[in-house]
Amino acid sequence: MQSNQRGPQIAALSIVTLLVLWSALTFLISDKTLPSPMEVASAIATEWQSGELLFHLGATLLRVIAAFIIAMFIGSCIGILLGMDANVNRFVEPWLILLLNLPALVIIVLAYIWFGLNEAAAIGAVAINKIPNVVITLREGARSLDLAYAELARVYRFSWWKRLRHVVLPQLQPFFAAATRSGVSLIWKIVLVVELLGRSNGVGFQIYLYFQLFDVATILAYSFAFVAVMLLVEYLILQPIERRSTRWRASNARS
């Protein structure tokens, strides 16, 4: 109980320690390629004031959201199907292994070559990179569906929609949560690569630009700004949704 109450204090202490160590290191090394926390903060302020930071963060965030929705939708449908039908799973398994082991970079380069340097190719390439992970997570979920509830739905003649909404999807919720968590973090990293290779805006494009200028402070400014955006997504969107969808579990812990 006591350790729970001290959780935020310990986290704050951890961040302060990191900043102190970073400052000490920049003081000792004193090199242009290792900017101090203050220099990075100043770069963030400059980019913010010019409007560049918000514009590029927005462009990246939109790509992350689009790729995430596509990957989750297609990956979930395929995963649930594979978990429910062993023969389809056996057929699709080799494709899945191939996709899982194909480097993200190869998929991105091929997408740009085949479909051109456009937004659809960029988002599609990111989604294709993520789909196999979603498929595998949701396949395990579909395999672990409780037969007793399926029988209940059959006896009470649930429509397919009622079965999906009230019986199947709630059982898959932990698997959706796992796929979402790993998905968001993986997708935004791949989006940066896509932007670096073939887009003219976004955080990835800016990082590449400042890499050519050897401006490490601005590179870190964009990186930390986007991490901050993803933290907001985590705390303001993902965690509240998860809390809401697992209320019945919380009541279980209470009783």
Next chain:
Amino acid sequence: MLDLNIVSRVFTAADGSRLEAVKNLQFQLKPHTFTCIVGPSGCGKTSTLRMILGLDTGFEGHINMGAEATVSAVFQEPRLLPWRTVEQNVRLALPKSKTNMLLDDLFEQLGLIPVRSFYPSELSLGLARRAAIARAFALAPELLILDEPFVSLDDYTAERLRKILLDVWQAHPTTALMVTHNIREAAELADTVLVFSERPASVLNTVTIDVPQKLRDDETIDNIVRQVRAAMSVTRTASV
């Protein structure tokens, strides 16, 4: 209401060995009667219920109950969806046309009013069983299947629930078929007791009870229990 004639139900294990669970099982249920099935453990009682519920179709024979008959079930475990409240669980079982029907009377009879917004994990086993019974009756089924609905409850709770079940059944008359290991339970609830043989299951004996459930005192119930025990002690060859 129900005409059942199962010639055979054979289960095949992974190693190819065969087990005949049911053989030449025949019985009929009259409308608005309460029938209990008793018999040795593992004789095929639950298998029979699963075939009636349409959960097992790999048998030889036929089960007739009218094409559009509404059937509901109370399983051995309450089988409530843990992510839905008590009321949501009951409403989910209803067809679209009845989704908004009033459940107050039924909940009142089953003592569920205070817990209608609770999740199943917040209920005792007894209350969860009541919710499962509410779900089964809310549908106003033509056939109600109950598979040992009071198993693993303490005697006091089981006794109370039997009385409640009887009250609800009399308020919402339907044809009920219940499997039980508890002969006293059968003696309290049933109009007819079907005594099943050892596996493969068939009807070894039938005990018909003329005294209405509400008029049965302890002595009458003791007498019925004795009759059922006598019916169970008959061997398969003797009953033929």
